[in-house]
Amino acid sequence: MEKMLSDxxxxxxxxxxxxxxxxVWRMDEVDDLVQDLAERVWRNNAPASTYERPLAYFSKIMRxxxxxxxxxxxxxxxxxxxxxxxxxxxxxxxxxxxxxxNRTKEIxxxxxxxxxxxxQEAFMMVYYDGFAxxxxxxxxGVLSNTLSKRFSRFRQQxxxxxxxxxxxxxxxxxxxxxxx
Amino acid sequence: MTERKFRKMLRxxxxxxxxxxxxxxxxxxxxxxASTLTPELIVQRARLHLDLPDETWAHAxxxxxxIRRRDKCHLWLSSFSKIASTAFQSHRRLxxxxxxxxxxxAFFTLVPTGQALAKAAFDYIINIIGQHVEIVSADYENxxxxxxxLPPTLTSSADFSMHEFTTEYSSLEEFSAATxxxxxxxxxxxxxxxxxxxxxxxxxxxxxxxDYELGTDGILTITQRWMPDGKIRISGNDxxxxxxxxxxxxxxxxxxxxxxxxxxxxxLLETSTCQIYVNKEPYISHIMTVMQNH
Numbered sequence: 001m002e003k004m005l006s007d008x009x010x011x012x013x014x015x016x017x018x019x020x021x022x023x024v025w026r027m028d029e030v031d032d033l034v035q036d037l038a039e040r041v042w043r044n045n046a047p048a049s050t051y052e053r054p055l056a057y058f059s060k061i062m063r064x065x066x067x068x069x070x071x072x073x074x075x076x077x078x079x080x081x082x083x084x085x086x087x088x089x090x091x092x093x094x095x096x097x098x099x100x101x102n103r104t105k106e107i108x109x110x111x112x113x114x115x116x117x118x119x120q121e122a123f124m125m126v127y128y129d130g131f132a133x134x135x136x137x138x139x140x141g142v143l144s145n146t147l148s149k150r151f152s153r154f155r156q157q158x159x160x161x162x163x164x165x166x167x168x169x170x171x172x173x174x175x176x177x178x179x180x
Numbered sequence: 181m182t183e184r185k186f187r188k189m190l191r192x193x194x195x196x197x198x199x200x201x202x203x204x205x206x207x208x209x210x211x212x213x214a215s216t217l218t219p220e221l222i223v224q225r226a227r228l229h230l231d232l233p234d235e236t237w238a239h240a241x242x243x244x245x246x247i248r249r250r251d252k253c254h255l256w257l258s259s260f261s262k263i264a265s266t267a268f269q270s271h272r273r274l275x276x277x278x279x280x281x282x283x284x285x286a287f288f289t290l291v292p293t294g295q296a297l298a299k300a301a302f303d304y305i306i307n308i309i310g311q312h313v314e315i316v317s318a319d320y321e322n323x324x325x326x327x328x329x330l331p332p333t334l335t336s337s338a339d340f341s342m343h344e345f346t347t348e349y350s351s352l353e354e355f356s357a358a359t360x361x362x363x364x365x366x367x368x369x370x371x372x373x374x375x376x377x378x379x380x381x382x383x384x385x386x387x388x389x390x391d392y393e394l395g396t397d398g399i400l401t402i403t404q405r406w407m408p409d410g411k412i413r414i415s416g417n418d419x420x421x422x423x424x425x426x427x428x429x430x431x432x433x434x435x436x437x438x439x440x441x442x443x444x445x446x447x448l449l450e451t452s453t454c455q456i457y458v459n460k461e462p463y464i465s466h467i468m469t470v471m472q473n474h
Contacts, residue, residue, distance in 0.1 A: 007243045010219040011250075017215055021208030022194060022201050031217040038222045039229055042236065063200060070200075101193075108196045124198070127190050155186050 003048040005057075006041050012055060019059045023066045036065050052135065059129040107165060111158050119150060126151070219247050344381040352376060355388060363388055364404050364454045368470045370394060382408055398463040403455040420446060426474050432456075436464065443467065 009016060013034070020033040037058060051057050112120065122140055125131040137144040194201035203211065223240045268275045287294040349355040352363045355376060371392040380386045385408040392400040420433035426447070434445035434456075441461035447454055458467050 001239065001242060004239065006240065010222065010240070010243050010247060013217070013219055013222070014212075017212040017217065018205060018209045021212040022203055022205055025202050027211075027215055030212055030215060034217060035222060035225055039226050042226055042230055042232060045236070066200065105193075105196050109198075112197050127187065127197075128194065128201075152183075155183070 004045050005048050005051060005054060006038070006045050008048045008051075008054045009038055009041055009058065015055055016058050016062075019055070020062055023062055033062055033065060037062050040065070053131060056125070056130040060125060060131075063124065063129070103165065104162065107161050108158060111154065111161060115154065122147065123151070123154075219244055344379060344384075347378045347380070349376040349378065352390065359386070361386070361388075361406060361452075362449075363390070364402060364449065364452075366392075366400075366402070366467075366470050366474065370466070371400065371470075384408075394458070394463045394467075397460065399457075399459040400463070400467060401457040403457075404449075404452050405454075406452045420444070424468060424472060426471060428474075432471060434468075436461070445471075 016034055016037065017030060020030045020037075024030055024033055040061060041058075048054060112123070115123065118140060122136050125136050126133055133147060134144045137147040140147065190196065191206075192204050194204060223237070223244060226240075227237055288298040289295065347358075349358070351373075352365055355361070355363055355378060359378070371394060374391045374393055375389070376391075377389045378386060379389070384405075386406045388402075388404045390402045390404075392402075394400050420435045422435065423431050423433045425431055430447050430449065432445050432447040434443060436443055440459075443456070443458035443461070443464040445456040456467070456471070458464055
Protein backbone atom coordinates (compact mmCIF):
# COMPACT_ATOMS: atom_id res chain seq x y z
CA MET A 1 0.00 0.00 0.00
CA GLU A 2 1.65 3.20 -1.17
CA LYS A 3 1.63 6.04 1.31
CA MET A 4 -0.46 8.94 0.06
CA LEU A 5 -0.43 12.60 0.99
CA SER A 6 -3.80 12.15 2.74
CA ASP A 7 -2.19 9.50 4.97
CA UNK A 8 0.52 11.97 5.99
CA UNK A 9 -2.15 14.53 6.83
CA UNK A 10 -4.02 12.07 9.08
CA UNK A 11 -0.80 10.89 10.71
CA UNK A 12 0.52 14.42 11.31
CA UNK A 13 -2.83 15.89 12.29
CA UNK A 14 -1.43 17.44 15.46
CA UNK A 15 1.22 19.38 13.50
CA UNK A 16 -1.33 20.39 10.87
CA UNK A 17 -3.66 21.69 13.58
CA UNK A 18 -0.70 23.62 15.03
CA UNK A 19 -0.12 25.34 11.68
CA UNK A 20 -3.82 26.11 11.33
CA UNK A 21 -3.77 27.60 14.83
CA UNK A 22 -1.30 30.28 13.69
CA UNK A 23 -3.72 31.39 10.95
CA VAL A 24 -7.14 31.59 12.62
CA TRP A 25 -8.46 32.88 15.90
CA ARG A 26 -11.12 30.45 17.02
CA MET A 27 -10.98 26.72 17.59
CA ASP A 28 -13.94 25.95 15.30
CA GLU A 29 -12.12 27.89 12.56
CA VAL A 30 -9.00 25.76 13.12
CA ASP A 31 -11.07 22.59 12.68
CA ASP A 32 -12.78 23.97 9.56
CA LEU A 33 -9.47 24.99 8.02
CA VAL A 34 -7.99 21.54 8.63
CA GLN A 35 -11.13 19.92 7.19
CA ASP A 36 -10.93 22.12 4.08
CA LEU A 37 -7.29 21.19 3.66
CA ALA A 38 -8.06 17.48 4.04
CA GLU A 39 -10.80 17.61 1.40
CA ARG A 40 -8.54 19.51 -0.98
CA VAL A 41 -5.78 16.93 -0.46
CA TRP A 42 -8.20 14.05 -1.11
CA ARG A 43 -9.40 15.68 -4.30
CA ASN A 44 -5.82 15.93 -5.62
CA ASN A 45 -4.33 13.03 -3.74
CA ALA A 46 -0.82 11.94 -4.76
CA PRO A 47 1.87 9.64 -3.41
CA ALA A 48 3.57 11.15 -0.37
CA SER A 49 6.97 10.42 -1.90
CA THR A 50 6.40 13.17 -4.48
CA TYR A 51 6.45 15.78 -1.70
CA GLU A 52 9.70 16.31 0.11
CA ARG A 53 8.12 18.50 2.80
CA PRO A 54 4.42 17.66 3.07
CA LEU A 55 3.91 19.92 6.10
CA ALA A 56 5.26 22.93 4.18
CA TYR A 57 2.85 22.05 1.39
CA PHE A 58 -0.05 21.85 3.85
CA SER A 59 0.97 25.17 5.37
CA LYS A 60 0.96 26.87 1.96
CA ILE A 61 -2.49 25.46 1.09
CA MET A 62 -3.93 26.57 4.43
CA ARG A 63 -2.44 30.05 4.00
CA UNK A 64 -4.05 30.33 0.58
CA UNK A 65 -7.38 28.98 1.86
CA UNK A 66 -7.38 31.43 4.70
CA UNK A 67 -6.44 34.28 2.39
CA UNK A 68 -9.40 33.45 0.10
CA UNK A 69 -11.66 33.16 3.11
CA UNK A 70 -10.65 36.62 4.39
CA UNK A 71 -11.15 38.16 0.99
CA UNK A 72 -14.68 36.70 0.91
CA UNK A 73 -15.39 38.01 4.40
CA UNK A 74 -14.04 41.43 3.45
CA UNK A 75 -16.28 41.54 0.40
CA UNK A 76 -19.23 40.54 2.54
CA UNK A 77 -18.33 43.21 5.11
CA UNK A 78 -17.89 40.79 7.99
CA UNK A 79 -15.71 42.07 10.81
CA UNK A 80 -14.36 39.51 13.25
CA UNK A 81 -12.91 40.83 16.46
CA UNK A 82 -9.76 38.95 17.41
CA UNK A 83 -9.90 37.33 20.80
CA UNK A 84 -6.30 36.30 21.16
CA UNK A 85 -3.93 38.29 19.01
CA UNK A 86 -0.38 39.43 19.63
CA UNK A 87 -1.65 42.94 19.93
CA UNK A 88 -4.16 41.93 22.57
CA UNK A 89 -1.45 40.28 24.65
CA UNK A 90 0.98 43.14 24.23
CA UNK A 91 -1.63 45.78 25.05
CA UNK A 92 -2.38 44.20 28.38
CA UNK A 93 1.30 43.96 29.30
CA UNK A 94 2.76 47.34 28.49
CA UNK A 95 1.55 50.29 26.45
CA UNK A 96 5.09 51.53 25.75
CA UNK A 97 6.32 48.17 24.50
CA UNK A 98 3.16 47.85 22.40
CA UNK A 99 3.96 51.15 20.72
CA UNK A 100 7.56 50.05 20.13
CA UNK A 101 6.40 46.71 18.78
CA ASN A 102 3.95 48.41 16.44
CA ARG A 103 6.70 50.69 15.15
CA THR A 104 8.94 47.67 14.50
CA LYS A 105 6.08 45.96 12.74
CA GLU A 106 5.55 49.06 10.62
CA ILE A 107 9.20 49.13 9.55
CA UNK A 108 9.30 45.41 8.77
CA UNK A 109 6.13 45.67 6.70
CA UNK A 110 7.43 48.72 4.85
CA UNK A 111 10.59 46.87 3.93
CA UNK A 112 8.63 43.75 3.04
CA UNK A 113 6.35 45.76 0.75
CA UNK A 114 9.42 46.86 -1.21
CA UNK A 115 9.99 43.25 -2.29
CA UNK A 116 8.42 42.05 -5.54
CA UNK A 117 5.23 39.92 -5.15
CA UNK A 118 7.23 36.92 -6.32
CA UNK A 119 9.89 37.51 -3.68
CA GLN A 120 7.22 38.08 -1.04
CA GLU A 121 5.69 34.68 -1.80
CA ALA A 122 9.14 33.06 -1.83
CA PHE A 123 9.80 34.65 1.56
CA MET A 124 6.55 33.26 2.99
CA MET A 125 7.27 29.82 1.61
CA VAL A 126 10.77 29.68 3.10
CA TYR A 127 10.30 31.46 6.42
CA TYR A 128 6.71 30.51 7.27
CA ASP A 129 5.79 27.33 5.43
CA GLY A 130 9.18 25.69 5.81
CA PHE A 131 10.04 24.90 2.21
CA ALA A 132 13.70 24.36 1.37
CA UNK A 133 15.43 27.35 -0.17
CA UNK A 134 16.57 25.17 -3.10
CA UNK A 135 13.01 24.05 -3.89
CA UNK A 136 11.64 27.60 -3.85
CA UNK A 137 14.55 28.87 -5.96
CA UNK A 138 13.91 26.07 -8.46
CA UNK A 139 10.22 27.00 -8.58
CA UNK A 140 11.16 30.65 -9.22
CA GLY A 141 13.71 29.67 -11.83
CA VAL A 142 16.68 31.21 -10.03
CA LEU A 143 19.77 29.79 -8.35
CA SER A 144 19.44 29.10 -4.64
CA ASN A 145 22.51 31.29 -4.09
CA THR A 146 20.76 34.18 -5.76
CA LEU A 147 17.67 33.74 -3.62
CA SER A 148 19.77 33.43 -0.50
CA LYS A 149 21.60 36.68 -1.34
CA ARG A 150 18.29 38.47 -1.91
CA PHE A 151 17.04 37.34 1.50
CA SER A 152 20.33 38.36 3.06
CA ARG A 153 20.07 41.84 1.50
CA PHE A 154 16.53 42.14 2.89
CA ARG A 155 17.72 41.21 6.38
CA GLN A 156 20.63 43.69 6.23
CA GLN A 157 18.36 46.48 5.09
CA UNK A 158 15.90 45.66 7.86
CA UNK A 159 18.68 45.64 10.43
CA UNK A 160 19.91 49.05 9.25
CA UNK A 161 16.42 50.55 9.50
CA UNK A 162 15.69 49.09 12.92
CA UNK A 163 19.09 50.25 14.20
CA UNK A 164 18.52 53.80 12.95
CA UNK A 165 15.07 53.80 14.51
CA UNK A 166 16.51 52.73 17.89
CA UNK A 167 19.10 55.56 17.81
CA UNK A 168 16.42 58.10 16.93
CA UNK A 169 14.20 56.96 19.81
CA UNK A 170 17.17 57.08 22.21
CA UNK A 171 18.05 60.65 21.17
CA UNK A 172 14.46 61.80 21.68
CA UNK A 173 14.32 60.09 25.08
CA UNK A 174 17.64 61.66 26.16
CA UNK A 175 16.42 65.08 25.09
CA UNK A 176 13.25 64.63 27.13
CA UNK A 177 15.05 63.32 30.21
CA UNK A 178 17.94 65.86 30.09
CA UNK A 179 16.47 69.18 28.83
CA UNK A 180 19.74 71.12 29.47
CA MET B 181 20.85 40.32 11.42
CA THR B 182 21.78 36.67 11.15
CA GLU B 183 19.53 34.10 9.52
CA ARG B 184 19.08 32.29 12.84
CA LYS B 185 18.07 35.43 14.74
CA PHE B 186 15.74 36.46 11.96
CA ARG B 187 14.02 33.08 11.91
CA LYS B 188 13.67 33.15 15.70
CA MET B 189 12.13 36.62 15.53
CA LEU B 190 9.60 35.49 12.90
CA ARG B 191 8.80 32.33 14.84
CA UNK B 192 7.98 34.35 17.94
CA UNK B 193 6.22 37.17 16.08
CA UNK B 194 4.87 35.91 12.75
CA UNK B 195 2.52 38.90 12.56
CA UNK B 196 5.48 41.23 11.99
CA UNK B 197 5.31 40.58 8.26
CA UNK B 198 1.66 39.82 7.70
CA UNK B 199 -1.70 39.97 9.41
CA UNK B 200 -2.36 36.47 8.11
CA UNK B 201 -0.86 35.21 11.34
CA UNK B 202 -2.67 35.53 14.61
CA UNK B 203 -0.41 33.69 17.02
CA UNK B 204 3.07 32.16 17.20
CA UNK B 205 3.73 28.46 16.58
CA UNK B 206 4.37 27.72 20.24
CA UNK B 207 1.18 29.50 21.32
CA UNK B 208 -0.72 27.68 18.62
CA UNK B 209 0.53 24.29 19.80
CA UNK B 210 -0.87 25.03 23.24
CA UNK B 211 -4.09 26.48 21.82
CA UNK B 212 -4.96 23.49 19.58
CA UNK B 213 -4.53 20.98 22.39
CA ALA B 214 -8.18 21.61 23.17
CA SER B 215 -9.27 20.65 19.65
CA THR B 216 -11.62 17.70 19.35
CA LEU B 217 -10.97 17.10 15.65
CA THR B 218 -9.82 13.53 15.20
CA PRO B 219 -8.59 11.72 12.07
CA GLU B 220 -11.81 9.63 12.15
CA LEU B 221 -13.95 12.77 12.16
CA ILE B 222 -12.02 14.23 9.23
CA VAL B 223 -12.53 11.04 7.16
CA GLN B 224 -16.21 10.88 8.15
CA ARG B 225 -16.87 14.50 7.09
CA ALA B 226 -14.82 14.17 3.92
CA ARG B 227 -16.88 11.10 2.93
CA LEU B 228 -20.02 13.20 3.18
CA HIS B 229 -18.61 16.08 1.13
CA LEU B 230 -16.58 14.25 -1.49
CA ASP B 231 -17.64 11.81 -4.14
CA LEU B 232 -14.58 9.60 -4.36
CA PRO B 233 -14.24 5.85 -5.15
CA ASP B 234 -14.65 3.31 -2.35
CA GLU B 235 -10.97 2.34 -2.63
CA THR B 236 -10.00 5.81 -1.41
CA TRP B 237 -12.03 5.37 1.77
CA ALA B 238 -10.85 1.80 2.26
CA HIS B 239 -7.31 3.14 2.08
CA ALA B 240 -8.22 5.89 4.56
CA UNK B 241 -9.70 3.28 6.95
CA UNK B 242 -6.46 1.31 6.80
CA UNK B 243 -4.53 4.45 7.67
CA UNK B 244 -6.91 5.13 10.56
CA UNK B 245 -6.29 1.61 11.88
CA UNK B 246 -2.56 2.25 11.75
CA ILE B 247 -2.96 5.56 13.55
CA ARG B 248 -5.11 3.91 16.26
CA ARG B 249 -2.41 1.29 16.76
CA ARG B 250 0.28 3.96 16.95
CA ASP B 251 -1.72 6.03 19.42
CA LYS B 252 -2.31 2.96 21.56
CA CYS B 253 1.42 2.36 21.61
CA HIS B 254 2.07 6.01 22.49
CA LEU B 255 -0.53 5.82 25.24
CA TRP B 256 1.09 2.69 26.65
CA LEU B 257 4.52 4.30 26.47
CA SER B 258 3.38 7.50 28.10
CA SER B 259 1.59 5.64 30.92
CA PHE B 260 4.67 3.46 31.38
CA SER B 261 6.91 6.51 31.57
CA LYS B 262 4.50 8.07 34.07
CA ILE B 263 4.58 4.96 36.26
CA ALA B 264 8.34 4.76 35.88
CA SER B 265 8.81 8.39 36.88
CA THR B 266 6.48 7.95 39.89
CA ALA B 267 8.30 4.80 40.93
CA PHE B 268 11.61 6.53 40.46
CA GLN B 269 10.57 9.40 42.68
CA SER B 270 9.28 7.16 45.47
CA HIS B 271 12.10 4.58 45.29
CA ARG B 272 14.88 6.80 44.11
CA ARG B 273 17.71 4.95 45.86
CA LEU B 274 16.57 1.56 44.63
CA UNK B 275 16.14 2.86 41.09
CA UNK B 276 19.58 4.49 41.05
CA UNK B 277 21.14 1.32 42.45
CA UNK B 278 19.38 -0.81 39.81
CA UNK B 279 20.46 1.51 37.02
CA UNK B 280 24.04 1.44 38.29
CA UNK B 281 23.99 -2.37 38.46
CA UNK B 282 22.57 -2.59 34.96
CA UNK B 283 25.19 -0.18 33.65
CA UNK B 284 27.97 -2.11 35.37
CA UNK B 285 26.64 -5.39 33.95
CA ALA B 286 26.45 -3.88 30.49
CA PHE B 287 29.99 -2.54 30.85
CA PHE B 288 31.45 -5.87 31.96
CA THR B 289 29.58 -7.93 29.37
CA LEU B 290 29.27 -5.72 26.28
CA VAL B 291 32.28 -3.39 26.28
CA PRO B 292 35.61 -5.05 25.30
CA THR B 293 37.56 -3.12 27.99
CA GLY B 294 35.02 -4.23 30.58
CA GLN B 295 35.20 -7.81 29.41
CA ALA B 296 39.01 -7.78 29.79
CA LEU B 297 38.70 -6.30 33.30
CA ALA B 298 36.08 -8.88 34.28
CA LYS B 299 38.28 -11.70 33.02
CA ALA B 300 41.30 -10.38 34.95
CA ALA B 301 39.21 -10.10 38.13
CA PHE B 302 37.75 -13.57 37.64
CA ASP B 303 41.22 -15.09 37.11
CA TYR B 304 42.52 -13.30 40.19
CA ILE B 305 39.67 -14.61 42.37
CA ILE B 306 40.03 -18.13 41.01
CA ASN B 307 43.75 -17.95 41.70
CA ILE B 308 43.20 -16.91 45.33
CA ILE B 309 40.46 -19.46 45.96
CA GLY B 310 42.42 -22.15 44.14
CA GLN B 311 45.32 -21.78 46.56
CA HIS B 312 43.06 -22.53 49.52
CA VAL B 313 41.02 -25.34 48.09
CA GLU B 314 41.64 -28.79 49.53
CA ILE B 315 40.46 -31.71 47.47
CA VAL B 316 39.47 -34.50 49.83
CA SER B 317 38.78 -37.91 48.40
CA ALA B 318 35.65 -39.57 49.82
CA ASP B 319 37.43 -42.94 49.82
CA TYR B 320 39.88 -41.78 52.42
CA GLU B 321 37.48 -39.75 54.47
CA ASN B 322 37.19 -42.31 57.25
CA UNK B 323 40.33 -44.27 56.54
CA UNK B 324 43.78 -44.36 58.02
CA UNK B 325 45.19 -41.76 55.66
CA UNK B 326 43.65 -38.82 57.50
CA UNK B 327 43.67 -40.28 60.99
CA UNK B 328 47.26 -41.39 60.99
CA UNK B 329 48.73 -38.95 58.51
CA LEU B 330 50.30 -41.84 56.57
CA PRO B 331 49.42 -43.00 53.06
CA PRO B 332 47.23 -46.11 52.82
CA THR B 333 48.92 -49.45 52.24
CA LEU B 334 48.51 -50.71 48.70
CA THR B 335 47.01 -54.13 48.80
CA SER B 336 46.42 -55.17 45.24
CA SER B 337 48.06 -54.97 41.86
CA ALA B 338 45.17 -52.85 40.62
CA ASP B 339 46.04 -50.16 43.15
CA PHE B 340 49.67 -50.47 42.21
CA SER B 341 49.02 -49.99 38.54
CA MET B 342 47.31 -46.68 39.20
CA HIS B 343 50.70 -45.13 39.80
CA GLU B 344 53.43 -44.15 37.43
CA PHE B 345 56.97 -45.34 37.89
CA THR B 346 60.15 -43.76 36.72
CA THR B 347 63.33 -45.73 36.32
CA GLU B 348 66.67 -44.37 35.29
CA TYR B 349 69.18 -46.50 33.35
CA SER B 350 72.83 -46.02 32.68
CA SER B 351 72.67 -47.47 29.17
CA LEU B 352 70.14 -48.58 26.59
CA GLU B 353 71.49 -52.13 26.90
CA GLU B 354 70.59 -52.11 30.58
CA PHE B 355 67.05 -50.99 29.71
CA SER B 356 66.81 -53.71 27.06
CA ALA B 357 67.97 -56.36 29.50
CA ALA B 358 65.56 -55.19 32.21
CA THR B 359 62.46 -54.84 30.06
CA UNK B 360 63.05 -57.19 27.16
CA UNK B 361 62.19 -54.35 24.74
CA UNK B 362 64.23 -53.04 21.83
CA UNK B 363 65.00 -49.34 22.13
CA UNK B 364 65.73 -47.29 19.05
CA UNK B 365 69.42 -46.51 19.03
CA UNK B 366 71.45 -44.07 16.99
CA UNK B 367 75.05 -44.94 16.54
CA UNK B 368 77.21 -41.88 16.07
CA UNK B 369 80.37 -40.63 17.70
CA UNK B 370 79.05 -37.09 17.92
CA UNK B 371 76.14 -38.13 20.16
CA UNK B 372 76.76 -38.16 23.89
CA UNK B 373 73.99 -39.85 25.86
CA UNK B 374 73.13 -37.79 28.96
CA UNK B 375 70.10 -39.57 30.41
CA UNK B 376 67.89 -42.62 29.88
CA UNK B 377 64.61 -42.54 31.77
CA UNK B 378 61.72 -44.95 31.56
CA UNK B 379 58.17 -43.94 32.59
CA UNK B 380 55.69 -46.71 33.09
CA UNK B 381 52.00 -46.84 33.90
CA UNK B 382 49.06 -49.08 33.16
CA UNK B 383 47.25 -46.38 31.27
CA UNK B 384 49.97 -44.78 29.22
CA UNK B 385 52.20 -47.86 28.92
CA UNK B 386 55.96 -47.58 28.81
CA UNK B 387 57.91 -44.70 27.40
CA UNK B 388 61.61 -44.27 27.11
CA UNK B 389 63.18 -40.82 26.99
CA UNK B 390 66.75 -40.74 25.83
CA ASP B 391 68.61 -37.43 25.81
CA TYR B 392 71.80 -36.77 23.87
CA GLU B 393 74.12 -33.84 23.62
CA LEU B 394 75.12 -32.86 20.16
CA GLY B 395 78.07 -30.60 19.33
CA THR B 396 78.34 -27.53 21.52
CA ASP B 397 74.68 -26.65 22.08
CA GLY B 398 72.61 -29.31 20.37
CA ILE B 399 70.07 -31.50 22.14
CA LEU B 400 68.57 -34.65 20.74
CA THR B 401 65.67 -36.38 22.47
CA ILE B 402 64.26 -39.72 21.45
CA THR B 403 60.90 -40.68 22.91
CA GLN B 404 59.83 -44.24 22.30
CA ARG B 405 56.44 -45.56 23.45
CA TRP B 406 55.02 -49.00 23.95
CA MET B 407 51.28 -49.07 24.56
CA PRO B 408 49.91 -51.35 27.32
CA ASP B 409 47.60 -53.23 24.97
CA GLY B 410 50.41 -53.86 22.46
CA LYS B 411 48.72 -51.75 19.80
CA ILE B 412 50.44 -48.86 18.12
CA ARG B 413 48.86 -45.45 18.20
CA ILE B 414 50.26 -42.24 16.93
CA SER B 415 49.05 -38.72 17.51
CA GLY B 416 50.42 -35.23 17.45
CA ASN B 417 49.58 -31.63 16.83
CA ASP B 418 52.30 -30.92 14.32
CA UNK B 419 51.83 -31.44 10.63
CA UNK B 420 54.61 -33.65 9.38
CA UNK B 421 54.86 -32.53 5.79
CA UNK B 422 58.18 -34.16 4.84
CA UNK B 423 59.46 -37.71 4.97
CA UNK B 424 62.47 -39.93 4.35
CA UNK B 425 63.10 -43.65 4.70
CA UNK B 426 65.35 -45.58 7.05
CA UNK B 427 67.46 -48.42 5.69
CA UNK B 428 64.85 -51.00 6.69
CA UNK B 429 62.19 -49.11 4.73
CA UNK B 430 60.55 -47.43 7.71
CA UNK B 431 59.14 -44.08 6.67
CA UNK B 432 60.04 -41.17 8.94
CA UNK B 433 57.72 -38.20 8.84
CA UNK B 434 59.19 -34.93 9.98
CA UNK B 435 58.72 -31.19 10.17
CA UNK B 436 61.01 -28.24 10.84
CA UNK B 437 59.54 -25.51 13.00
CA UNK B 438 59.40 -22.13 11.25
CA UNK B 439 59.81 -20.24 14.52
CA UNK B 440 62.78 -21.88 16.24
CA UNK B 441 64.11 -24.20 13.53
CA UNK B 442 63.70 -27.32 15.67
CA UNK B 443 63.28 -30.74 14.10
CA UNK B 444 60.43 -33.12 15.00
CA UNK B 445 60.14 -36.57 13.49
CA UNK B 446 57.82 -39.46 14.09
CA UNK B 447 57.79 -43.04 12.83
CA LEU B 448 56.38 -46.46 13.59
CA LEU B 449 58.41 -49.42 14.63
CA GLU B 450 57.17 -53.01 15.00
CA THR B 451 55.77 -52.68 18.50
CA SER B 452 56.32 -49.04 19.32
CA THR B 453 56.24 -45.45 18.12
CA CYS B 454 59.24 -43.23 18.08
CA GLN B 455 59.60 -39.45 18.20
CA ILE B 456 62.81 -37.58 17.64
CA TYR B 457 63.48 -33.98 18.55
CA VAL B 458 66.52 -31.90 17.62
CA ASN B 459 66.64 -28.36 19.01
CA LYS B 460 68.74 -26.58 16.39
CA GLU B 461 68.80 -26.48 12.64
CA PRO B 462 72.59 -26.95 12.05
CA TYR B 463 72.39 -30.48 13.49
CA ILE B 464 69.32 -31.62 11.59
CA SER B 465 70.98 -32.70 8.36
CA HIS B 466 73.62 -34.65 10.34
CA ILE B 467 70.96 -36.47 12.38
CA MET B 468 68.95 -37.24 9.25
CA THR B 469 72.06 -38.79 7.66
CA VAL B 470 72.66 -40.83 10.80
CA MET B 471 69.05 -42.02 10.79
CA GLN B 472 69.12 -42.90 7.11
CA ASN B 473 72.16 -45.07 7.76
CA HIS B 474 70.45 -46.76 10.70
